[in-house]
Amino acid sequence: MLKKQSSILKKGSKKVEKISKTISKKLPTKKIDTEKLPDHHFKKVKVKRGVSGLGLFAGEDIKKGEIIIEYIGNILNKEEAEKVTTNQYLFEVNRNKTIDGSVRWNIARYCNHTCDELGNAESEIKKGRVFIQAIKNIKEGEEITYDYGTEFFEEYIKGKGCLCRKCKK
Numbered sequence: 001m002l003k004k005q006s007s008i009l010k011k012g013s014k015k016v017e018k019i020s021k022t023i024s025k026k027l028p029t030k031k032i033d034t035e036k037l038p039d040h041h042f043k044k045v046k047v048k049r050g051v052s053g054l055g056l057f058a059g060e061d062i063k064k065g066e067i068i069i070e071y072i073g074n075i076l077n078k079e080e081a082e083k084v085t086t087n088q089y090l091f092e093v094n095r096n097k098t099i100d101g102s103v104r105w106n107i108a109r110y111c112n113h114t115c116d117e118l119g120n121a122e123s124e125i126k127k128g129r130v131f132i133q134a135i136k137n138i139k140e141g142e143e144i145t146y147d148y149g150t151e152f153f154e155e156y157i158k159g160k161g162c163l164c165r166k167c168k169k
């Protein structure tokens, strides 16, 4: 079952600007040692500066169809998730389970948005867990990106301008 990250983002739209600022402040500036984080990457990945800020990069060749990394975080139930309005890293898995992926140890959150055909991955829900899966062969060193979906784009990206390779041209 494929579901876009955007499905929960119906609230807090007036606060978008404030949110973006808060989040960018939280982003670490130092290099992240992925080896020291909880083991949720199935493929070697690196976090480094990409086209639109920090991004997630392939640390080895990845074949189409392979799972790259799991999107992890604190698990929120429906009530808890509804209380949160200032977090663009929420990922709704199902009606009663939302992953708050804003935590430092979820390096999948560095996987940036890209518009449509340029993406080389997609998010996929399997048995209540969220995985980032390759939809193209990815070479070592390439940035891993996927389309966050229309709702997310409207809510969080459109206002400040999309920084993906396609839109930056």
Ligand SMILES: [Zn+2]
Pocket (backbone or CB within 6 Å): 114, 115, 162, 163, 164, 165, 166, 167, 168
């Ligand atoms: Zn774009």
